[in-house]
Amino acid sequence: METKYFKLINDIIGEYKNRPIDLLNIGDQEGENNYLKMQRNSYIRSVSDICELFPEESFRKTRILEIGSFLGVLSIGLSRLGFIVSAYDIPEFNNNERLRQMFIDNDVDFVTGNLRDLKLPFDDNSIDCVIICETLEHLNFNPLPVLYEINRITRTGGFIYVGMPNQVHIKNRIKMLAGRSIHQPVEDFFQQLGGSSGNMIVGIHWREYTLAETIELLETMGYKTIRRFYWQSMDVYMEEYSAKTLIQRLIFQISSLKPFLVAIGRKERRPQYDFRFTDATR
Numbered sequence: 001m002e003t004k005y006f007k008l009i010n011d012i013i014g015e016y017k018n019r020p021i022d023l024l025n026i027g028d029q030e031g032e033n034n035y036l037k038m039q040r041n042s043y044i045r046s047v048s049d050i051c052e053l054f055p056e057e058s059f060r061k062t063r064i065l066e067i068g069s070f071l072g073v074l075s076i077g078l079s080r081l082g083f084i085v086s087a088y089d090i091p092e093f094n095n096n097e098r099l100r101q102m103f104i105d106n107d108v109d110f111v112t113g114n115l116r117d118l119k120l121p122f123d124d125n126s127i128d129c130v131i132i133c134e135t136l137e138h139l140n141f142n143p144l145p146v147l148y149e150i151n152r153i154t155r156t157g158g159f160i161y162v163g164m165p166n167q168v169h170i171k172n173r174i175k176m177l178a179g180r181s182i183h184q185p186v187e188d189f190f191q192q193l194g195g196s197s198g199n200m201i202v203g204i205h206w207r208e209y210t211l212a213e214t215i216e217l218l219e220t221m222g223y224k225t226i227r228r229f230y231w232q233s234m235d236v237y238m239e240e241y242s243a244k245t246l247i248q249r250l251i252f253q254i255s256s257l258k259p260f261l262v263a264i265g266r267k268e269r270r271p272q273y274d275f276r277f278t279d280a281t282r
Contacts, residue, residue: 003044003048005044005047005048005051005077006044008047008077008080008081009040009043009044009047009073009077010040012073012076012077012080013033013036013037013040013073016032016033016036016071016073016102017033019098019102020032020033020098021071021096021098021099021102022096022098023070023071023092023093023096023099023199024092024096024199024201025096028199031199032071035071036071036073038233039073040233041233042133042163042231042233042260043073043074043077045231045262046074046131046133046161046163047074047077047078047081049161049227049262049264050064050078050083050129050131050161051081053129053159053161053264054128054129059081059082059083060082060083060084061084062083062084062128062129063083063084063085063086063126063127063128063129064078064083064084064085064086064127064128064129064130064131065085065086065088065120065122065127065129065130065131065153066078066085066086066087066088066130066131066132066133067088067089067115067120067130067131067132067135067150068088068089068132068133068134068135068138069087069088069089069093069094069110070089070093070134071099072087072099072102072103072106072108072110074131074133075087075103075106075108076102076103076106076108079106079107079108080106085107085108085109086108086109086110086111086122087103087108087109087110087111088110088111088112088113088120089110089112090112090113090114090202091112091113091114092201092202094110094111094112095112115139115146116141116282118145118146118149119149120149120150120152120153122153123153124152124153125152125153125154125155125156125158126153126155127153127154127155127158128154128155128158128159129154129158129159129160129161130150130153130154130158130159130160130161131161132150132160132161132162132163133161133162133163133164134163134164134165135164136162136164136207136209137164137165137205137206137207137208137209138202138203138204138205138206139206139207140204140206141282142281143207143217144217144221144273144275145275147217147218147221148221148271148273148275150221151221151222151223151267151270151271152270154267155267156267156268156269156270157266157267158266158267159226159264159265159266159267160218160223160264160265160267161262161264162214162218162262162263162264162265163231163260163261163262164208164209164214164260164261165205165208165259165260165261166208166210166211166230166256166258166259166260166261167182167208167209167210167213168210168256168257169256169257169258169259169260170257170258170259171259173257182208183205184204184205188200188203188204189204192204209261210261211228211230211256211261211263214228214261214263215228215263218263218265219265220271221271222267222268222269222270222271223265223266223267223268224265224266224268225263225264225265226264226265226266227262227263227264228261228262228263228264229255229261229262230255230256230257230258230260230261230262231258231259231260231261231262232258232259232260
């Protein structure tokens with residue numbers, strides 16, 4: 001994916017290799033570096049998509065919030081392009097001193113919290129674009145209040161940018177046809193609670209979505225979908241699924257079979273919902 005943003009993202013990933021973060025202090029620098037390389041094209045795509053939403057002369061007055069910023073590559077890339085960027089993630093990540101210093105060095109405001117608290121520390125109508133990529137699928141609770149809160153802080157006419165796995169991609173369909181679960185193995189539940197090495201504390205996909213479901217979530221929360229598409233990083237995808245034959249390559253070109261989806265919504269209204277919470281729904 002050679003675009004004008006390739007060098008930007010590639011340089012940032014190289015800096016992480018030279019200045020490892022090791023988010024959970026478990027000696028996982030190599031794993032993080034491999035993850036960043038795997039996500040390179042996704043970061044490039046997201047930067048390109050966000051930049052297309054705003055005229056270049058407005059970048060320096062445009063406020064971006066990335067929810068689920070993880071290692072911060074996307075936030076740092078957008079900051080270097082001139083956007084005003086805040087990176088929001090859980091304390092286990094954003095309290096890492098090496099990551100905090102990386103954010104400080106790149107003029108990224110970092111905010112620590114948990115979406116389960118259902119309150120984001122931003123004023124009403126104060127954010128021009130909220131990015132929530134590779135995050136919704138990790139929520140093990142009802143996502144509606146989170147999206148409602150995102151709507152609150154997004155200005156009218158502002159955007160929400162959602163990227164995540166496509167629940168009905170080819171690998172999941174094959175699993176279902178074979179009578180296998182599309183979800184993670186029970187073993188991962190033990191890893192999450194076992195305190196072992198790895199990032200399984202947040203690594204479980206509790207609920208993936210189809211593109212139609214993603215659009216429904218956005219539009220019931222006051223957004224008009226202005227762009228939607230399935231996506232794949234060809235080099236990673238072809239390697240992962242060993243797509244050696246012409247038939248396999250043709251199958252992977254069917255949009256709805258691709259592994260990732262993106263939906264971009266523009267805020268048109270503030271819906272009114274009276275969510276009733278109980279111990280069972282939190």
